[in-house]
Amino acid sequence: MTTKDRWIIWVFLTPAILLMGVMLYYPMVGTVVESFYDTSFISPEPEFVGWEIYEKVWNSRQFPEIVWNSVYWTVGVVLLQNVLGFFVAMLLNQGLPAQGLLRALVLLPFVLPGVVTAILWRFMYDPQLGLINSIMIRIGLYDDNAAWLADSSTAMAAVIFVAVWKGFPFSMLIYLAALHNVDKSQLEAATIDGAGPWRRLIDVTLPSIKEVIVVNVVLTLILTFNYFDIVWVMTRGGPQNATHIFPTRIFETGFGQFRFGEAAVYGVFSILILAVLVALYVIVQTGANKRRRTS
Amino acid sequence: MTLTPSSRALLILCQIALAVFVLLPFFWMLSVSLKPATEPFAIPARLWPENPTLENYVTAFRPEFRTYFLNSLIVSGASVAITVTLALLAAYSFARRTLLILTALMSLVVLAQMFPHSAIIIPIYKMMRAADLLNTYASLIIAYVSVTLPVAVWMLRGFLLKLPVSLEEAAAIDGAGPLRVFFEIVVPLARPGIIATGVYVLIVTWQEFLFALSFTSTKEMRTLPVGLNDFIGQYGIRYGELMASSVMVSLPVIAVFFFLQRYFVAGLTAGAVKG
Amino acid sequence: MKTLLTTAAVIAAVGTSAAAQTTLQFWDNQQTESGLSQFQQAAVDRFMAENPDITVEVTTIPYPEYQQRLLTAVQGGNAPDIATLDQIWVAAFAEAGAVADLTDFASSAGLSRDGFFGGAWDSAVVNDRLFGVPFNVDVWQFSFYNQDLLDAAGVDAASLTTFEGLRAAAEALTKDGQFGVGLFGHRGEDTVVVVNSFIFSNGGEVLNAAGECALDEPPAIEAMEYLQDLAQFAPDGILNANSGTMRELFLNGSLAIEFWPALEQPTLQSSDINWGFVNGTAGASGTAVGTFGGWNLAIFESSENKEAAQKFIEFMVREDVNGDVVDLIPANTAAAEAFLDANRSGPAEIMEHLGNAKPRPLSPRYLEVAEIQMTLFQDVFSGANVAEAATAACSDIDALN
Numbered sequence: 007m008t009t010k011d012r013w014i015i016w017v018f019l020t021p022a023i024l025l026m027g028v029m030l031y032y033p034m035v036g037t038v039v040e041s042f043y044d045t046s047f048i049s050p051e052p053e054f055v056g057w058e059i060y061e062k063v064w065n066s067r068q069f070p071e072i073v074w075n076s077v078y079w080t081v082g083v084v085l086l087q088n089v090l091g092f093f094v095a096m097l098l099n100q101g102l103p104a105q106g107l108l109r110a111l112v113l114l115p116f117v118l119p120g121v122v123t124a125i126l127w128r129f130m131y132d133p134q135l136g137l138i139n140s141i142m143i144r145i146g147l148y149d150d151n152a153a154w155l156a157d158s159s160t161a162m163a164a165v166i167f168v169a170v171w172k173g174f175p176f177s178m179l180i181y182l183a184a185l186h187n188v189d190k191s192q193l194e195a196a197t198i199d200g201a202g203p204w205r206r207l208i209d210v211t212l213p214s215i216k217e218v219i220v221v222n223v224v225l226t227l228i229l230t231f232n233y234f235d236i237v238w239v240m241t242r243g244g245p246q247n248a249t250h251i252f253p254t255r256i257f258e259t260g261f262g263q264f265r266f267g268e269a270a271v272y273g274v275f276s277i278l279i280l281a282v283l284v285a286l287y288v289i290v291q292t293g294a295n296k297r298r299r300t301s
Numbered sequence: 302m303t304l305t306p307s308s309r310a311l312l313i314l315c316q317i318a319l320a321v322f323v324l325l326p327f328f329w330m331l332s333v334s335l336k337p338a339t340e341p342f343a344i345p346a347r348l349w350p351e352n353p354t355l356e357n358y359v360t361a362f363r364p365e366f367r368t369y370f371l372n373s374l375i376v377s378g379a380s381v382a383i384t385v386t387l388a389l390l391a392a393y394s395f396a397r398r399t400l401l402i403l404t405a406l407m408s409l410v411v412l413a414q415m416f417p418h419s420a421i422i423i424p425i426y427k428m429m430r431a432a433d434l435l436n437t438y439a440s441l442i443i444a445y446v447s448v449t450l451p452v453a454v455w456m457l458r459g460f461l462l463k464l465p466v467s468l469e470e471a472a473a474i475d476g477a478g479p480l481r482v483f484f485e486i487v488v489p490l491a492r493p494g495i496i497a498t499g500v501y502v503l504i505v506t507w508q509e510f511l512f513a514l515s516f517t518s519t520k521e522m523r524t525l526p527v528g529l530n531d532f533i534g535q536y537g538i539r540y541g542e543l544m545a546s547s548v549m550v551s552l553p554v555i556a557v558f559f560f561l562q563r564y565f566v567a568g569l570t571a572g573a574v575k576g
Numbered sequence: 577m578k579t580l581l582t583t584a585a586v587i588a589a590v591g592t593s594a595a596a597q598t599t600l601q602f603w604d605n606q607q608t609e610s611g612l613s614q615f616q617q618a619a620v621d622r623f624m625a626e627n628p629d630i631t632v633e634v635t636t637i638p639y640p641e642y643q644q645r646l647l648t649a650v651q652g653g654n655a656p657d658i659a660t661l662d663q664i665w666v667a668a669f670a671e672a673g674a675v676a677d678l679t680d681f682a683s684s685a686g687l688s689r690d691g692f693f694g695g696a697w698d699s700a701v702v703n704d705r706l707f708g709v710p711f712n713v714d715v716w717q718f719s720f721y722n723q724d725l726l727d728a729a730g731v732d733a734a735s736l737t738t739f740e741g742l743r744a745a746a747e748a749l750t751k752d753g754q755f756g757v758g759l760f761g762h763r764g765e766d767t768v769v770v771v772n773s774f775i776f777s778n779g780g781e782v783l784n785a786a787g788e789c790a791l792d793e794p795p796a797i798e799a800m801e802y803l804q805d806l807a808q809f810a811p812d813g814i815l816n817a818n819s820g821t822m823r824e825l826f827l828n829g830s831l832a833i834e835f836w837p838a839l840e841q842p843t844l845q846s847s848d849i850n851w852g853f854v855n856g857t858a859g860a861s862g863t864a865v866g867t868f869g870g871w872n873l874a875i876f877e878s879s880e881n882k883e884a885a886q887k888f889i890e891f892m893v894r895e896d897v898n899g900d901v902v903d904l905i906p907a908n909t910a911a912a913e914a915f916l917d918a919n920r921s922g923p924a925e926i927m928e929h930l931g932n933a934k935p936r937p938l939s940p941r942y943l944e945v946a947e948i949q950m951t952l953f954q955d956v957f958s959g960a961n962v963a964e965a966a967t968a969a970c971s972d973i974d975a976l977n
Contacts, residue, residue, distance in 0.1 A: 014479040015394035015403075022391035022450055023406065029447035030413045033424035047647065048671040048940045097315055100304065108316060112323055114551060119508040119526035122547045125538065126330055133812040135824055137329050140345035153813025158958070161816070171322070176504060180497060203308075221459055225452060225501070232417050235510055242763040245815035246954045257419045261644040263943045264668060266423075273420030280415045339846070341828035344753065426652040435654060514641050515648045527641070534606070535639035536766060536836075537820045537843070 040270040047264030059271045068247060068255075072272075073279060075162065076231065076251040080283060082166040083173065083230045088222055090170060091177025096207075098178075099185050109182070115172045120235030127168045128240045131155050155241055158248040165237050165249055169230065177222050184218035185211070220291055224284055231280045252276035327551070334358070334544035357545035365520055366546060369528035376438055376513075376524055377506040380445035384502045385495055387446065388453035393487060395454065396461035407458070414451035418511050426515055440516040441524070445506045453498045460494025461487070525550055598884045599631045601656035603646065605871065606636045619901045623891045630884045650674045650876070657879040658888060660711055660871040663699035663935060664765075664942045670707040671940035675874040679706045681886045687893070695868040695935045696907045702938070708872030709889050710907030711898075714837035715866035715933040716769035718926075719857065723850040725749060725832040733852055736833065739778070739802055739859045746809035749832040756809035758822030758834035761957040763950045766819045769867040769936070770835050771953050774799040776867065776934050778859030782949070783937040787977070789970035791952065792963070799859060800953075800962045807957055815954055837869060839904055841920050853922060855929040866933040870904055905930070941976050948972045 041059065043052035063069055098109050115123070130137050133151040142152075154164040188211050196206045212219075234253040237243065243250030243258065252272060260269030304312070328348075334357050336342075336350035395407050425444060426435075434440040464487070472482050488495075513524045520528075529550075532543040604616065620632045635656070637645055643665070649655050650672075661669060669675045678700075682688065689697040692710045700708035719736050726733055729748045735741035746756030761767050772782060780795030790796060807814060811825055823840070825831035827847050834840075844851045856864030873892060875885045891897055898911035899918075905926070906912045912930075916923035937945055952969035956962055 012398065014483075015398050018390035018483075019394045019406075022387045022454060025387065025443075025447050026410065026413055026450055028428075029425060029443065030416055030421065030451070031409070033421035033428075034413075034416050036424050037420045047651075047674075048668050050672060094319060097312060097319065100312055102309070102312055102316060104316065108320060111320065114323060114327060116504055117507065117551055118547060119510070119529060119550070121508075121510060121526055122529055122543065122550075125533075125543065126326055126547070128816075129333075129540070130326060130329065132821065134344050134830065135342045135346055135821075135828075137325070137346045137348075143345055151812040153816065156813035156816035171326070176500070179500060183493060183497065217459065217463070221456065225456070228414050228452070229505075232415070234419070235508070241816060244763040244950075244954060246951070246958060253417055253419060256417055258947070260419060260423075261647055263947060264647065264672075265944070270420060273417050276417050276420075277412075277415050281412070284415075339848075341847075342824050344825075344828060344830050423648060423651050426648050426654075430652045430654050435652075514645060518635055518645075518649075530638040530640055531606075533638055533640055536818070536839075537823055 037270045037273055040267060041274050043267055045267045047266065052267075055267075059267050060274075063268065063271045063275065068250070071247050072250050072252060072255050075247070075249060076276075076279065077283070078162055079166060079169075079237070079249070079251050080227060080231045082162075083169045083233075084223060084226045086166065086170045087173045087226055087230075088177050088219070091174045091222070092181045092219075094174065094178045095181035095185055096211075099182060112178060113175045116175045118172070120172070120233075121239055123168065123172050124236045124239035127171075127236075128155065131164055131240075156245055158245050161241055161245060161248045165240055168240070169233065169236055172236070173226065173230070177226060180218060180222050181215070184215040188214050216295070220288075223287060223291075227284055227287065228280065231276075231283065252279070330544045330547055333540050334542075334548050336541055338539070338541050357541040358549070361542045361545040361549065365523075365528065365531070366549070368521060369523050369525045370550070372438070372522060373507065373525040376441045376445065377503055379438070379442045380449065380506045381499045381502045383442065384446045384449045384453050385457075385499050388450055388457050388498060389488070389491065389495065391450075391454045392457035392461055393483060395458045397466070407455075410451045410454050414455065418448065422511060422515060425512075429516060435516055436518050436522050438522070441513060444512045444516065445502075445509065448512075449502045449505050453502060456498050456501065457491065457494050460491055460497075464490050597629055597631065598881045599633060600658060600881055600884055600888055601633055601635070602888065603635045603637060603642075603656045603659040605642045605660055605662075606638045616901050619892070619897055622897075623888060626891070627884075627887060630887065632888060650878075653878065655876040655878050657881050657885045658873060658875055661708055661874045663696065663868065663870055663872060664946070666700050666708050666872055666874065667702050667938055667940040667942060669874065670702040670705075674877055675707050676877050676879070676882060677705050677707060678709060678875065678886075678889075682706050682709065685886070685890050687890070691909060692893075692907050693868075693909060693912070693930055695930075695933050696870055696872070699868065699870075699935045699938060700872045700874075702940075708874040709893055711871045711873045711893065712902035712904035713868060713870035713907045713912075713930065714839050714904040715926075715929050716766070716773055716837050716869055717835035717856060717866060718838060718840075718853045718929065719833050719855075720826065720836055720840060720844060720851055720853045721833045722826065722829065722831070723852055725754065725829070729832075731832075733854060736854050737856075737858055737864060739857060742833075742857050743802070743806055743809075746806060746833065750809040753830060755811045755825065755831045756833065757806060758819075758826060758831050759803065759807050759810035759814055759957075760817040760819060760822055760835075761807075761814045761953055762816050762818045763954065764818055765946065767953055768946050768949050769869060771800065771803060771949070771956075772867045772934075772936060773856055773865060774803055774859065776865035777857055777861055777863065778802075779861040782945070783939065783973075787937075787939065789973040791949070791973070792966040792970045795860060797962050797966055800956045800966065802859070804956050804959065804962060814957055837904070838916075838920055838926050845921075853925075855925055855932075863932055864929070866929050868933045868935040870907060872907075944976055945973055 040052070042054060042056055044055045044059065045052040094112065098105050098112070129135065131154040133139055133153040133156070138154070139151055154160050192210050193206055196210050201209060232253055234257065237249050237251060238254050238257065241249045243254045252275070256269050256272045256276065259265050259272060332349055335353040335355070337352055337354045337356060340350060340352060395403055429435050429440045434443070469482050469486050472486050477485070508526050510526045513527045517523050517527065529543060529546055532539040532546070616634060620634055624630060624632060646659060655674065661675070687709060693713050696710035696713045700706055700710060721733055721736060726749070731745045731748055736745055742757070750756035775782065775796045778795045778799040780793060780799055781790040784790040811817065811831065819836055822831060822834045823836065823843065826834040827849060829849065856866050858864045873889045875882055875889070879885055892901055893908050895908055895910045898906035898908040899915035906915050913923070913927065916926055920926060936942060939945060948969050952965055955965040
């Protein structure tokens with residue numbers, strides 16, 4: 007672009023920046039301001055309380071649980087969804103029969119609305135009526151009624167499983183596209199050098215799609231952290247807070263109990279923690295890349 | 302690359318496992334949707350109802366359902382088109398110039414994608430009310446474009462950064478104006494990125510619930526995710542009709558993807574950006 | 577000139593008649609799966625025929641989204657003119673100044689506590705002022721039983737009405753993949769009302785007269801310990817089970833006793849189950865005391881058509897209308913008797929149970945109290961020491977004020 011044409015970038019930027027400013031930053035700044043006021047539906051006159059609600063939330067019994075659950079949930083879903091998405095993309099990139107049909111069928115979970123997914127799976131998990139226990143009993147894996155969502159030790163894993171089922175097609179699509187861009191001649195050269203499929207994966211495929219991996223991980227990290235429908239409909243954060251994450255807590259506090267100030271505080275904490283997660287990932291990733299380059 | 306027969310068999314087994322993993326819940330959804338309302342659920346769960354019937358589909362295929370479906374299509378379609386357009390313009394600016402202010406703006410964009418929706422919905426609602434937009438497609442489209450823009454800008458910027466600048470420079474030297482360079486060189490090259498971003502916007506908006514719930518009040522404006530709640534009472538769920546509706550939501554989309562997937566994957570990979 | 581004047585006169589006339597036409601926005605919760613909105617529309621049409629200058633637009637909203645949508649609308653300055661409010665929301669909406677004081681309207685319209693179920697009327701009273709008119713009511717819970725399963729186990733239905741009897745029956749009825757009692761404990765209001773009714777029936781309270789937490793008093797602790805023990809005869813996974821789950825188990829014949837309000841009767845009537853019911857379970861108090869549920873009609877402070885809205889409320893709770901527009905039980909007692917006679921089995925028992933029922937705490941912070949209760953009950957059902965859990969819950973509840 008020549009220097010005299012550079013005005014164009016400002017023209018191009020304005021609509022997006024304006025829209026985000028008005029529709030995202032204006033409300034969010036309002037929410038941050040609200041977090042310093044004790045305001046709720048029943049006492050609409052906001053009273054400035056400084057950091058008081060932050061301290062209250064920070065010291066509450068629930069807070070560490072919610073932080074831990076959110077991290078567990080996010081890391082679990084992101085990890086599994088990306089690993090599964092990647093391997094399914096590899097699988098559906100081998101020119102096997104039925105590849106086209108499978109590529110379409112695999113996308114099914116993501117067109118199903120989240121609320122329906124949650125209701126369907128809550129039913130599948132039902133200890134008595136659900137399909138999962140019925141199959142397990144039939145094939146003799148299990149003869150007792152496991153209560154997947156009602157047990158604090160399995161509930162989080164159960165909701166993560168559903169989120170992965172629903173989310174992996176998206177990761178798969180992106181990986182599928184990236185795999186097409188892997189240099190075929192490099193793969194063939196590696197094969198001639200005697201590299202097995204595993205070595206080819208580590209030495210050729212993964213390095214050549216590493217940017218896509220970063221994009222995919224960060225994207226799913228953000229989407230998952232703020233994902234609300236599945237957990238809310240399946241467990242409402244229970245049993246005993248075992249699946250309570252930031253989005254469910256914000257919703258419950260704000261819309262369920264009408265405590266806007268406190269919901270705002272949870273909102274601010276949630277942005278901070280998500281930002282830390284993303285930053286941590288980027289740091290680890292850059293560190294790993296550097297080590298790879300120097301070694 | 303040729304596969305040995307044994308590894309080929311193994312991969313086909315993996316494909317079957319994948320199909321079961323993905324389709325089993327849908328199979329059950331279908332099974333529940335065919336179960337007459339009067340037939341109780343069996344213990345242990347039966348894979349297929351005793352007396353399958355289409356009565357749930359008859360009830361579920363109400364005029365409202367068609368309205369919801371159409372609304373979803375309109376809102377998602379418009380959101381995809383607008384978001385991708387605005388995001389591509391912005392992403393191009395972010396990708397082609399390095400200025401301190403742009404770096405700062407980009408960090409703000411990245412930060413904006415972390416805002417939890419339930420924390421910002423009431424102020425947005427108030428704005429929609431002030432603009433007299435409640436219960437219109439516009440309110441949902443504006444909201445959807447806003448919340449999907451940050452990720453879209455960020456994704457497209459990544460794609461554009463990897464495009465070679467040399468083509469654009471060559472065109473500029475040949476006397477092409479900036480708009481022509483953008484529309485004739487950048488847009489076609491960015492097609493895979495545009496498709497990937499479009500899919501992302503589609504996924505998010507197709508199932509969005511919170512805004513759709515708050516901004517629409519009449520049945521005429523509801524989208525599918527909200528409309529399916531018609532079958533959920535305070536204490537009970539009409540599983541048969543809910544699942545019949547869900548099957549009807551899924552079928553056209555599978556069909557579309559099945560016929561388009563070849564084009565779709567090709568589009569994603571066109572331009573062959575070397576990683 | 578003459579034509580001009582005539583035109584002006586016509587415009588003026590059109591103008592006034594347009595202004596006289598009032599449009600009311602009425603929001604209602606869609607309680608169940610019944611085709612209620614059809615009947616409601618018929619009643620609304622009748623109202624509009626009686627009041628040609630008023631148009632009513634009804635919006636029916638499924639329950640799961642109702643609270644959030646109403647709250648967003650009120651906060652966004654876009655509330656309807658009239659809405660049905662869950663009994664447990666009225667105090668908060670009144671405290672927030674969102675709904676109008678109806679005290680004077682009620683007395684001039686001749687609406688008084690005598691014409692309605694007392695507990696329902698009380699749920700609309702905040703600081704001695706009335707903020708809603710009871711629309712419909714029900715009571716948690718009736719014990720619906722499967723007669724065939726009871727017969728097979730040799731259990732007499734009458735024995736279900738006491739703590740000891742229910743436990744013995746549940747034990748006898750639990751065997752070979754069959755469950756005795758449909759206790760559930762997910763995080764939801766239906767859990768709260770069922771546990772409350774056991775506490776009430778044992779002479780306990782949630783909040784005492786001074787508004788302090790009474791869940792750590794002996795009657796409440798005893799009732800919760802009783803339920804903790806009873807849970808062994810319930811289906812697996814009660815911490816994520818709700819009344820809907822239990823209904824499905826009851827309908828397929830694997831559950832002997834389920835807890836539901838009278839609202840459950842139409843579902844059971846259309847099933848093949850040979851069913852009956854008794855009124856809750858009496859503990860130390862000697863009487864089964866249920867928990868009130870139901871909806872009140874409220875007018876929003878922001879409404880510009882309060883007078884028309886009052887007319888509409890007066891109409892909806894009228895003896896000859898109330899029964900046609902609800903799927904719970906009409907809150908107007910005269911209408912309720914006719915409704916129960918026509919639509920429910922055991923109308924006398926239902927009336928008796930309604931008469932004994934107690935409301936949930938009428939506090940503007942009820943929703944916060946309820947959340948603490950849900951946490952407590954989940955602790956109880958997962959085997960925690962009841963007294964300790966109750967003490968912790970009470971310190972949380974008392975810290976709210």
